[in-house]
Amino acid sequence: MSSDGTLRTIIETRKVDKRFGTFHALKDVSATFYEGQVTAIVGPSGSGKSTFLRTLNRLETHDSGEIVIDGIVLNDNLKNLDAIRREVGMVFQSFNLFSHLSILRNVALAPMRVRKMSREAAESKALNLLERVGLKNQAAKYPVQLSGGQQQRVAIARALAMDPKVLLFDEPTSALDPEMVNEVLAVMRELAYSGITMLVVTHEMGFAREVADRIIFFDEGVILEDTTPESFFSNPDHDRAKAFLSQVRHGF
Amino acid sequence: MNWTRQYPGWAMFAAMIGLLLFLWGMAVPLAAAPAPIGPAAEQFADGARITVGLTLIAGTAGVLIGVLAGLGKLSSFWPLRWLCDSYVWLIRGTPLLLQILFVWLAFPSIMPEGIELSDFACAAIALSLNIGAYNTECVRAGILAVPHGQVEAARALGLTPLQTFMDVVLPQSMRVALPALANNLASLVKDSSLAYAISVVELTMVGYRVQAESYQPIPVFITIAAIYLILTTAFTTLTAALEAQLDVGQKR
Ligand SMILES: Nc1ncnc2c1ncn2[C@@H]1O[C@H](COP(=O)(O)OP(=O)(O)OP(=O)(O)O)[C@@H](O)[C@H]1O
Numbered sequence: 001m002s003s004d005g006t007l008r009t010i011i012e013t014r015k016v017d018k019r020f021g022t023f024h025a026l027k028d029v030s031a032t033f034y035e036g037q038v039t040a041i042v043g044p045s046g047s048g049k050s051t052f053l054r055t056l057n058r059l060e061t062h063d064s065g066e067i068v069i070d071g072i073v074l075n076d077n078l079k080n081l082d083a084i085r086r087e088v089g090m091v092f093q094s095f096n097l098f099s100h101l102s103i104l105r106n107v108a109l110a111p112m113r114v115r116k117m118s119r120e121a122a123e124s125k126a127l128n129l130l131e132r133v134g135l136k137n138q139a140a141k142y143p144v145q146l147s148g149g150q151q152q153r154v155a156i157a158r159a160l161a162m163d164p165k166v167l168l169f170d171e172p173t174s175a176l177d178p179e180m181v182n183e184v185l186a187v188m189r190e191l192a193y194s195g196i197t198m199l200v201v202t203h204e205m206g207f208a209r210e211v212a213d214r215i216i217f218f219d220e221g222v223i224l225e226d227t228t229p230e231s232f233f234s235n236p237d238h239d240r241a242k243a244f245l246s247q248v249r250h251g252f
Numbered sequence: 253m254n255w256t257r258q259y260p261g262w263a264m265f266a267a268m269i270g271l272l273l274f275l276w277g278m279a280v281p282l283a284a285a286p287a288p289i290g291p292a293a294e295q296f297a298d299g300a301r302i303t304v305g306l307t308l309i310a311g312t313a314g315v316l317i318g319v320l321a322g323l324g325k326l327s328s329f330w331p332l333r334w335l336c337d338s339y340v341w342l343i344r345g346t347p348l349l350l351q352i353l354f355v356w357l358a359f360p361s362i363m364p365e366g367i368e369l370s371d372f373a374c375a376a377i378a379l380s381l382n383i384g385a386y387n388t389e390c391v392r393a394g395i396l397a398v399p400h401g402q403v404e405a406a407r408a409l410g411l412t413p414l415q416t417f418m419d420v421v422l423p424q425s426m427r428v429a430l431p432a433l434a435n436n437l438a439s440l441v442k443d444s445s446l447a448y449a450i451s452v453v454e455l456t457m458v459g460y461r462v463q464a465e466s467y468q469p470i471p472v473f474i475t476i477a478a479i480y481l482i483l484t485t486a487f488t489t490l491t492a493a494l495e496a497q498l499d500v501g502q503k504r
């Protein structure tokens with residue numbers, strides 16, 4: 001949110017459509033996301049949440065419709081794609097840390113290669129970010145030597161190293177043992193309050209309710225609900241959302 | 253070889269120094285041996301240097317060819333894929349001796365006027381093409397073994413396809429491909445003996461000549477075999493140490 005209280009658009013999708021063969025994964029999805037907003041994306045398995053998130057940095061290409069990120073149109077133009085990927089960071093369910101690089105090098109690699117930072121500058125920046133996620137003392141280790149929760153915090157630091165305007169999270173805690181979920185959520189909570197724009201696909205309803213400004217409920221490739229956490233959790237409009245919530249409340 | 257795994261840096265260093273000392277120092281103790289070995293000491297040393305020279309040149313070129321053709325086999329551009337497939341099929345389906353003879357006899361008529369290839373160069377080219385084809389399969393398998401999430405993470409951070417390959421895919425695929433590549437290199441030390449057919453005076457050719465002059469095949473061939481064993485051991489130590497070096501961060 002800017003100082004005068006108006007919302008600045010950061011991501012705009014218009015009638016985004018995506019098929020995998022005959023399977024219709026996204027059906028004319030339109031949504032606008034504003035700077036500083038934290039959006040939780042929820043919905044049943046296979047509803048297209050990951051696909052939607054992945055079209056936003058072109059890990060999946062959309063078939064039709066338009067995606068505009070910070071004024072840049074996402075299309076086959078490689079210049080645009082490079083610019084967008086510099087502004088959009090992503091955190092994956094399975095961390096995807098570079099297994100052959102130390103923690104420090106994992107975080108420093110992209111600033112060095114993409115932003116052409118010197119090694120010293122990139123590594124000192126990486127150390128600051130690792131300190132922010134509480135892992136400065138692990139900088140010399142390799143990903144396999146860290147717990148899942150620690151690896152995911154490194155992955156967040158790695159995404160932050162590019163100073164993205166938007167962070168996409170695809171089920172960042174789903175691959176973690178229960179006792180490690182909170183350390184990752186704590187880092188995400190701190191980020192949310194720092195004002196970065198976040199889109200978070202999650203099954204952590206407690207987190208969504210507490211931290212998100214907005215909830216988007218996906219079902220069979222369409223956005224069925226797009227509302228505030230209060231109204232989504234207390235009184236959803238659609239039966240599908242009610243069924244989903246009751247299922248979540250009773251555990252999977 | 254536990255020592256190699258524990259101190260890979262030192263093992264590599266020791267193997268390299270050992271190889272150099274052996275190549276340039278072996279004539280001294282050999283000269284003290286009784287006839288027919290002693291008088292031919294310098295010839296043995298010359299032959300061993302030629303063998304190692306062929307191995308190093310073809311080994312290096314073979315890795316480059318293997319990486320390029322391995323990538324080509326995975327290309328989405330079918331003519332390139334077809335070209336690389338045919339290359340591997342052709343080389344693996346014909347005898348190395350034939351390939352060496354072919355380069356030696358056919359290249360002079362193909363090459364532009366004024367360019368003359370030495371026998372050594374012909375052997376080096378044929379051996380490079382040969383080991384390159386076998387390396388192609390190893391590299392391809394190595395690249396396929398890199399989890400797709402690693403590529404996605406690199407692309408999402410804004411690395412270009414080339415940076416993604418050089419910084420992430422290639423180092424990780426080498427970890428998988430190296431044992432097989434090392435195996436090919438060890439074979440190359442021995443396969444280089446076929447260069448004798450186009451009158452390159454490598455180690456086996458030296459042995460053949462010395463025994464033909466002295467009529468004492470047994471001591472001569474025992475000496476040759478011992479030299480080959482020392483060379484293959486040095487190369488095996490070198491590659492095992494390199495493997496240990498690359499293994500860092502894999503398991504622990
Ligand atoms: N690369 C692909 N090829 C074919 N089908 C795919 C591909 N990726 C996703 N799909 C299909 O598209 C549908 C939506 O997948 P998506 O991963 O977006 O769901 P999701 O909402 O993230 O589910 P989950 O909660 O299980 O992660 C699924 O039915 C899936 O099988």
Ligand SMILES: [Mg+2]
Pocket residue numbers: 049050051170171
């Ligand atoms: Mg998903």
